[in-house]
Amino acid sequence: MKLTIALAAAAAAFLPGxxxxxxxxxxAAAAAGPACELHVWPAERMSATTTGWLxxxxxxxxxxxxxxxSGPDANRRAQLASALDSQSQLAALQSMNxxxxxxxxxxxxxxxxxxxxxxxxxxxxxxxxSDSTAGCYYELVTADVAYRKAAIYGRSLRTLFMLRExxxxxxxxxxxxxxxxxxxxxxxxxxxxxxxxxxTELTDVFKRxxxxxxxxxxxxxxxxxx
Amino acid sequence: MFMLTVPVRGTAFAVAAAMLGAAxxxxxxxxxxQAQAxxxxxxxxxxxxxxxxxxxPVPASECEFHVWPGDRxxxxxxxxxxxxxxxxxxxxxAPAIPSNPVDAAAQIxxxxxxxxxxHFAGKAGYRLVAHDAPLPSLAIRGATGRLSDSTxxxxxxxIVDDLAFAQDPFxxxxxxxxxxxxxxxxxxxxxxxxxxxxxxxxTAFPPQRQDQYDASMAELRHAxxxxxxxxxVHANRPPRPRR
Numbered sequence: 083m084k085l086t087i088a089l090a091a092a093a094a095a096f097l098p099g100x101x102x103x104x105x106x107x108x109x110a111a112a113a114a115g116p117a118c119e120l121h122v123w124p125a126e127r128m129s130a131t132t133t134g135w136l137x138x139x140x141x142x143x144x145x146x147x148x149x150x151x152s153g154p155d156a157n158r159r160a161q162l163a164s165a166l167d168s169q170s171q172l173a174a175l176q177s178m179n180x181x182x183x184x185x186x187x188x189x190x191x192x193x194x195x196x197x198x199x200x201x202x203x204x205x206x207x208x209x210x211x212s213d214s215t216a217g218c219y220y221e222l223v224t225a226d227v228a229y230r231k232a233a234i235y236g237r238s239l240r241t242l243f244m245l246r247e248x249x250x251x252x253x254x255x256x257x258x259x260x261x262x263x264x265x266x267x268x269x270x271x272x273x274x275x276x277x278x279x280x281x282t283e284l285t286d287v288f289k290r291x292x293x294x295x296x297x298x299x300x301x302x303x304x305x306x307x308x
Numbered sequence: 309m310f311m312l313t314v315p316v317r318g319t320a321f322a323v324a325a326a327m328l329g330a331a332x333x334x335x336x337x338x339x340x341x342q343a344q345a346x347x348x349x350x351x352x353x354x355x356x357x358x359x360x361x362x363x364x365p366v367p368a369s370e371c372e373f374h375v376w377p378g379d380r381x382x383x384x385x386x387x388x389x390x391x392x393x394x395x396x397x398x399x400x401x402a403p404a405i406p407s408n409p410v411d412a413a414a415q416i417x418x419x420x421x422x423x424x425x426x427h428f429a430g431k432a433g434y435r436l437v438a439h440d441a442p443l444p445s446l447a448i449r450g451a452t453g454r455l456s457d458s459t460x461x462x463x464x465x466x467i468v469d470d471l472a473f474a475q476d477p478f479x480x481x482x483x484x485x486x487x488x489x490x491x492x493x494x495x496x497x498x499x500x501x502x503x504x505x506x507x508x509x510x511t512a513f514p515p516q517r518q519d520q521y522d523a524s525m526a527e528l529r530h531a532x533x534x535x536x537x538x539x540x541v542h543a544n545r546p547p548r549p550r551r
């Protein structure tokens with residue numbers, strides 16, 4: 083990809099008006115100007131839901147499930163909030179090459195925000211969530227982190243991410259929102275068990291979820307550019 | 309080889325501790341939490357035998373047990389109709405409570421009073437060194453060496469990584485605390501690390517009426533103290549095979 087961008091930039095320099103440059107050099111052109119910004123927010127909302135065989139038995143079954151699982155689920159929510167606190171989410175995301183994974187212009191500067199956005203404003207607010215006035219501006223919001231345990235499918239961690247692209251204004255030019263999810267084999271830890279492995283697994287799966295999301299986002303962005 | 313298995317859990321832990329004086333052999337098998345540090349070092353506890361077989365006895369006064377408090381309490385409250393991650397779900401007439409009811413100062417006060425090293429196997433004679441400021445979670449979780457600049461020849465750390473209040477309509481309320489324990493001995497890297505959650509049920513917290521406020525806050529602090537003891541019980545157990 084980097085090679086493609088470099089070739090396109092070279093073509094744009096030597097062949098003004100070339101169709102090739104117009105199609106492929108959008109990221110390169112942005113990279114040549116002021117650096118783009120990618121603002122990143124961690125998730126505020128954590129949830130944990132366990133469903134067993136009883137959930138198929140109507141209201142009574144659902145009540146029985148709730149009575150059986152509400153305590154453990156509250157504990158898992160607390161464990162999620164601990165293992166994937168704001169600092170840990172940001173560290174996990176920043177350990178990856180976000181601009182490359184999200185197909186953003188090369189040289190995009192990542193700006194982390196430690197305070198999560200209030201969840202119920204995530205969809206409602208359609209303008210920039212930071213004070214930045216950068217002409218090339220993206221937002222990546224982790225909206226939800228959810229632990230699920232189902233009778234058939236087992237344990238998994240699901241994560242909802244949202245990317246927004248703004249032009250040189252407050253209008254959203256492109257938005258992609260999607261869930262990523264992967265299985266868990268160590269979380270939640272048993273009572274009294276060392277939690278290190280389970281907590282590391284949560285971080286690893288969080289990163290895998292993002293890679294899954296980013297892969298889908300790249301495809302969506304490529305379709306839009308075509 | 310004959311092995312005596314003692315269930316070290318809850319009150320059984322207290323019974324085991326009380327039996328130390330009367331039954332030293334049994335106490336040795338079950339990891340003596342109340343043994344004096346000097347005695348423990350003379351006997352060379354199993355966790356340090358592997359890496360420092362020829363270590364000379366160190367006066368207990370030179371040994372240090374460093375403790376750090378946790379940062380803000382997390383809330384995982386599930387009500388009948390909604391969930392909350394920012395505090396309790398208040399009923400009408402219930403008094404407002406601080407968002408961080410067991411703050412760093414309160415945790416340190418409890419730990420200084422409780423002297424938690426006394427509950428960890430072989431650490432009873434260690435000198436408690438309390439740090440006032442919580443550490444960032446990334447610093448705790450990413451640390452490979454000592455978190456202080458101490459060069460003590462026998463050194464251990466107990467860190468409150470997280471406090472969480474969990475509540476749901478069916479199981480009630482509880483205080484959960486994530487501790488990290490690292491025993492370095494004389495080394496720069498830990499000889500043993502262990503971390504897990506302690507959990508204590510709450511019956512009075514959060515308060516429903518103003519006149520219950522003081523009792524409920526006292527219960528919460530007592531639960532934090534009991535979480536330390538519960539964690540020490542887990543930490544004193546031999547490592548379990550991973551699932």
